[in-house]
Structures are given as C-alpha cells and as structure tokens.
Amino acid sequence: MQAITKLTGPILVLEQENIDTDQIIPARFLTATDFDGIGEHLFADWRLDANGEPKPGHVLNEPRARRSPILVGGHNFGCGSSREHAPHALLGFGFRVVISSQIADIFRSNSQNVGLLPVVLEADQHATLVQMDGEEITVDLEECNVVVKTSDGVEHCWPFSIDPFARHCLMRGLDRFEFLNQAEDAIVAFEENR
Amino acid sequence: MSAAESLFDKLWNSHLVKAQSESTPAIIYIDLHLVHEVTSPQGFDLLREKGIGVRRPERTLATLDHSTPTLPPDANGQRPYYTAQAHRQVQALRDNCKEYGIEIHDWDSPYRGIVHVMGPEMGATQPGMTIVCGDSHTSTHGAFGALAFGIGTTEVGHVLAKQCLLQSKPKSMRIKVDGRLPENVTAKDLALNIIRYLGMNGGTGFVIEYAGEAVRSLDMEGRMTLCNLTIEAGARAGMIAPDKTTIDYLRGRPRVPQGDAFEEAATVWLQLASDEDAVFDSEITLDASSMRPSITYGTDPGMSLDIGEPVPRADSKSHEKALEYMGFEGGQQMSERNVDVVFIGSCTNGRISDLRAAANVLSGRKVAPHVRMLVVPGSESVLRQAESEGLHEIFSTAGAEWRLPGCSMCLAMNGDLVAAGETAVSTSNRNFEGRQGSGSRTLLASPETAAASAVLGHVASVSDLDSVEIS
C-alpha cells in the first residue's frame, strides 16, 4: 500500500449524487480472482460504449482524467454493494483521493484498507468545490486540510476530520492487519473466556 | 445497577476483544463468517501472503450463488457458466475451502443457496451472534437479533485469519413502526416506505433496530426482507429483537442446538431485547396503517411511490438524470409503462413465502405474452419446498420460467440479464443504473406487485387484477 501524505493536482468532478459501486465497477467485472487491471473498467457503463471504446465527451475520457489524483464526487459517494473492487478500480485508474459531502460506510472502510483516501467536507464547501472542475487542489493528510487555489486568485482552505487510526495507517502505508495480528493474546483470552 | 442497554449495545459489548481507544478502533469477535465466490478469492490470498491458516474454519460457511448459472447442466453434465472466468472463480472457492477445511455448499448440497437465504434456513444464523460476509446484504441476518453486516475483501481476509474485525462503534437508531400494515401491503412495501422516508443515505453511520407492532407482527421471512433492505438506506446493519416468532422459526433447524439445549439457548436469546430505557442516538416513529403497495421509479431504492401515484417532477439535476435514464416524465402514471421482464427472486424476496405469494397471484392466470418472467428460488431448500407444493407448475402453466437457485437477475454477472432499454419489475434490492444489465431499467416491488405486473403486462398492483377473470 502506497503512503499518502500530501497530493496536488487538478480536480476532476463527477457531480452526480449517490454514485453507487455498481457504477464505479459493474458486476460483470467481478469474476476475476485478483484486482489486476481493474482500473480499465472503472465507470465502464458511463465511460465506454458497448464495444468497450471510450465515449467521446465523457469527462473521464479526457486526457487530464488520468493526471488527476483527486476525484470529487456528488453527495453519498460509494453507496451500494460492499465490493472492494470499487476502490481498487479508482486506484487502478489513477485516483488516490475521493472527496464528497458524504461517503458510504463500507466504501469508506474499504478505501482506507486499500490506500484510497476518503475525504468528507461540509456541504457548503463541497458545493463550492464541485464548481471548480480542473482547478488545482492540494489534499494534505498531515494537516488534515484541503487547499484550492483557483486560477482567478481565490484561495480556500478547508479542514476535514478523519478517523485517527485510518490517518495513521494511510500516512505510513501500513497494513491494518498488523494491528489485528498484534492482538493475538487478547483474541486467545476472549476465546477462552466466553 | 448497570446502565440500560439496547440490543445493539449488548451484542457489541459481548463481542469486544479490545475496546476502542482514542487512537485505535475496537476489535470485535466474529461468530459466523459467510463466504461466497465473488468477494473471497483475494481474502484467501491474504492468508497465503502471510503464510497463515483459517483461524476458525468451523465458524466459516461457504456457498456458490452470485456467478452461478440458473439453467440446468447440459447432456454432458456441464453447467452453462456465463464466462470461463466465472467458472474459474467458483473453482477457486472450491479449492480454497478444501485447502482450509471450510464447509462449502456446492452443487451437490441440499442446502446450497444465496448466502443470506441459506444461513437462516440451516439455523447457522442465530440470535446474539456477530455475523459478517463480503456482501452488503448481510444485514438480512439481523432479523434474528444478530449483529450482521457486510465487509470488504481485505476484511474477509482479516476474519479468515483472526476471526476478528477492526471496527469503530456505529451510532444507533430505532425505527418504531406502529399499527398494522393494511391488506396487500408487504414487508417489501414497508421497507421501501422506510427507505423513502430516510433517503438512501439517511442511515449512514447507524445500526438500525426495528420495533413496533407492524414489525413484531411480521413472520421471520418478512423480517428478513426488512433487515435485508436496511443497507439501501445506508445503514450497515438492521436488527429485530428475538421473540417467540424467532424461536419457533429456528427450532429443529440443522445447526441450532437440539432438544433441551435449544430451550436453554432460547431463554438466553429472549433476554437480548433492548432494555426498556435503552437510549438510541436517533429515534423515529412511523405509522404502518397509512402505507400502500409501493414501487420504485428512479435509480436508487429511495425513489419510490405508492402504486397509483404519478411520477414526481424532477427537483434536482440528479433526479432529472434518474428520470431520463428510466424513461419517465414527471407527472406520468406508472401504469402507462409496459413491462418487458419480471423477476421473482434474490435474497430480498426469494424465500418460500415470496414464491407462494407470487404463485397465489398467478394461479389460474397467464403472464402477458410480451413479458418474460423468471422465478428463481433463493436456495435448494426453497426449490424443494416449492416443488412439493406444486408452485413450479403454477409458474410454468402461467408462462414463467422456473430456474435453479442463485442470485440470478439481481445482479448482472451470471448470464441472467435484462437487455438495454428494457423495463423489469423485480423483487430484488437495487435499481441502480445497469444493475440488471447495461442500460436495463429496474422497478423494485413486492412479489405480489411483480406478479400482477406480469399478468397485466404493465406496472400494476394486485388490486388492479380484480378486473381480470381467473380462467
């Protein structure tokens, strides 16, 4: 898992509310037994035609989409199924951070487990941000803030909160399993005492 | 005296291996881990990577459901898998279960079925348990007074390896539904009404306990339907306190204690109910008597209406996009929409009571000629029971296809598909864009409504059938 401390790049906005994991990665791409190459199927039904060719005009098919590490999605991003293929597909495509005004529970924990940073902003900040497609944004996990400097000189700095353990692991690229593994004695004690 | 606890508090506290601290999550113990072919292979890879085994194979139970075909094998005994990769994925689960000593319900098992149908039928799902599965509809098992929720593949690996999960304690919500559901209003309609009320994110961050007369008077299958759909309001888990209905359902099932041991267990289970003065972070009260048969018109399960109401006019860009995808106009009557496909099945409504309800509507009637109707039992047990009651004949005579158990048309990965542009009335749980196939349009409803729509060939409720003679 790659560590995340601070990332800068142009924002890519998908304004639609309730973007569910069936959109992020449709079920027909879930039959593989690994996650290799899954990024190529990200948002397949939005981005690609029936022959798998990119649909002209979709924002995710613009060359800048691959250069942008930061995706801003509409309210309630990642709802629906528990498929971890969803954060893997976003990572595989090149995103490292997803920002919304609400992120679904299972998607959030899956993202933290695989090294995609979920950031939740206040509704009004998020509403401002979705108007800033293409502007440069910096997400700083050390400082827990998001900074946008628009081309016309306006600067925004918004703090966000994140679960401290998730932050600790994401910043160091740590596998959360190790924490569980170190609790072996407590697990044994629990099993013996019940 | 200790503080009053809710059902959820009791389950959480009794499974704490390590309490939450300011900088670390809690570690909770998992009693039952359900596994299927789609979300497990990378979890088993974690074991190999770390060189460890499955900690508690006896607490792990596997089945084939998502990517399995629902048509029978050919003359050579070959199953018609949708893709070679789907077949390989099933084989991978088989191999993993063999290697790690996990009980798997394969094609030859009399219990094989959709993971959330099979667990309760076998009595593997029991009150007071923590239950997880790499599937968001694990919330179904909460109907038994268990804490049950969906997890991701990395966490599947964690549970295989340590039988534990890292979790922060969610907030609690109680939804009390007073009064009785009117005739022809089902558990599915109740759930759609609750999701409409909460919105598809109103439950995010919460575990929901359902209470009140309307919930208590549901049978176990109805309770499972309700808890199953909890995730569609964003909450990870839904639960209902165990009562006599729960105990009666479980008695005698293969995996529960038998004889006196069962009655002893039952006494403990009945004590799990929330204490009278338990405190919830959020409390909601709804009235069942005003609820009507419902159907979705949009692209999330929160977008539903009472059948007979016009489609609402779009009030946001997202709403507009949803109506456009579905091919609806604000103000339009749902009954104007012709139906191409009807699907009865899934972990939401693929149980025996659901098939009986659909058969009851179809008995003596015919599926409209332009409608393709699939009836897919949720498990081998449901299939056997239905066939012993002759339900399969009612379906076939009416012109519906009777299939083998599996997730089928609930999600488009096993070959059972709705074509682009087609409208399906489906008893499943998600009407997301493309959920039943690229470009498919899904209307979620109860088995009764789905069957009535199949007969009339357009969106209809059971009461619309009064004008149709039974032959």
Ligand code: SF4
């Ligand atoms: S029936 Fe549908 S929702 Fe249920 S487990 Fe299968 S795919 Fe998931």
